[in-house]
Amino acid sequence: MTAIVLYCRPGFEKECGAEIQEKASWNEVYGFLKLSKNEGLVQFHLHDESQAQRLMQKLPLTRLIFAREWFATLDDAVELPEYNRVEVISEALGERFHYQELRVETVDTNDGKALSKFCRKLSVPLRQYLRKSGVLAKKESGNYSDNAIVLHALFLSGQQVQLGYSFARNTSEHVMGIPRLKFPNASPSRSTLKLDEAFLHFIPKSDWDTRLTSGLNAVDxxxxxxxxxxxxxxxxxxxxxxxxxxxxxxxxxxxxxKHYEQDGFKFRPHRKNNYWLVCDMIENPTKVAKLMASWMIDGDCKEAMFNLKLPPSAGRYQLVMKNLQTIKDLLSDNNIRYEMYAKHLYYDREEVTVHLRVLENR
Ligand SMILES: C[S@@+](CC[C@H](N)C(=O)[O-])C[C@H]1O[C@@H](n2cnc3c(N)ncnc32)[C@H](O)[C@@H]1O
Structure with missing residues (x-):
């Protein structure tokens, strides 16, 4: 038995579980779920390791909305003694893989946070030991080959660690998928972090010079x-x-x-020189989805970043998928080539962030 462990926002385990189960089945991988309620942790159990590897190679993490990060387990969780923890972890790892990077992780809860000091302390000797024994690369370059592997050590407590691996080209660049952003004092609201994270997540840094640069026009x-x-x-x-x-x-x-005191559903720019549309209106998500598609169809923006509000009740994953499908249908009916990704980002709460980009408007 093996499992894929997925991290999500605490309270969204059901959505994360429903999503991995459905998207795995599209890849003919079937398994059962174990959810750690309010711990932001989902385990998707599979019959054998080859299924986990196949799924983690075929399904891009960027296509999962509710999972921030994932890894495949290496055996069961390891029980840690009071002393010689580093040696016990190294022994459990064996020589199965050579890892490019070590990620020391805890769950995203208060208990998890309380463990982080312990983890930080342990990670120094652990990293050194694994490097010395040749299991871990000497240097983390961040510039990895296609089949580079990342080692995950998820500390469930001071006495138990779950070891696992992910593929560097299909894993988050941040530990547990959480970027640490600093709140800019000059910003008038904390929501600023949501758009900051969205740009970081959806727009490759190499494109910032052209797609997030001075001189572009935007509507908010x-x-x-x-x-x-x-x-x-x-x-x-x-x-x-x-x-x-x-x-x-x-x-x-x-x-x-320029401030327009108007209804966001009625406003349109007079000229077609607008690049970005961003939208953080707390409104019915289906109405917002249709609005975003109509801006693209009318050529009123090239890229959009927007939130889709989640209902407080069950069926949240299905609702997001339904709203994304509405956008896809509208754009396809109008022969628009586009790319669209959605993510429940770290700074999102009861909403997911969607990035939509028109590639060709025929
Ligand atoms: C979450 S706040 C936006 C916060 C803002 N993004 C920031 O970072 O400061 C939602 C805003 O949407 C506005 N809003 C809601 N419905 C709207 C509509 N139909 N037209 C224009 N604004 C709307 C509200 O007035 C409110 O200021």
Whole structure:
């Protein structure tokens, strides 16, 4: 027996489980779930290791909405003694793989956070020991070959660790899929971190010079008080901010923002020179999905970043899939080539973030 362990936001284990089960079945991989309620941890048990490997190679992590990160287990969790923990972990690893990187992890709960000091302390000698014994690469370059493997050590407690691996080209670049972002004091709201993370997650850094750069025009629907506008302004963009609520004076003073006190569902720019559409309106997600598709169809933006609100009840995964399908259908009916990815990001709560980009509007 082997399992794929997936990390998600605590409270969203059901959604994460439903999604991996469905998307695995599209790849003819079948298994059963074990959810750790409110611990942000899902285990998808499979009959043999080759299935886990096949799935983790075929299904891009970027295609999973609710999973932040994943790894395949190496055997059962290892019981740790009071002393010689490093040696016990090394012995459990054996010589099955050569790893490029070690990720020491805990669950995303208060208990998990309480363990992080212990983990930080242990990770130094563990890393050294594994490097010395040749199990771990001497240096983490971040520039890995196609079949490079990442070692995961998930500490369930001070006495138990689950070891596993993921493929470097199909794993998160952040430990447990969580980027550590600093709140910028100049931003008028904490929501700013959501758009900051979204840009980091969806737009490759190598494209920032062309797709997130000064001189581009952007529209921000549901912009007040201006946390998202702040992210656009700080990248040098000119922003049309649409909201009946007030915008922060500091943003208006930059001269890069024009405030429209209008309904975001009715507003449209007069000229077709707008690159970004961002939307953080807390509104019916199906209405938002249709609005985003219509901007693309009408050629009123090239890329959009928006939230789809999640209902508090069951069926949240299915609802997101339904709204994404609505967008796909509308764009296909209008012969638009596009790419679309969705993720329940770390700074998202009761919403998922979607990135939509038009590739060709025929
Ligand atoms: C979560 S807040 C946006 C926060 C903003 N992104 C920030 O970072 O400061 C949602 C905003 O959407 C606005 N909103 C909701 N429905 C709207 C609509 N139909 N048209 C325009 N704004 C709307 C609300 O007035 C509210 O200011």
């Amino acid at each position: 629907l549901g912009s007040a008080p201006g946390g998202w506008t702040y992210q656009l302004v700080r990248r040098g963009m000119m922003v049309k901010a649409v909201d009946n609520g007030p915008m922060a004076e500091s943003l208006m003073e930059t001269g890069q923002v």
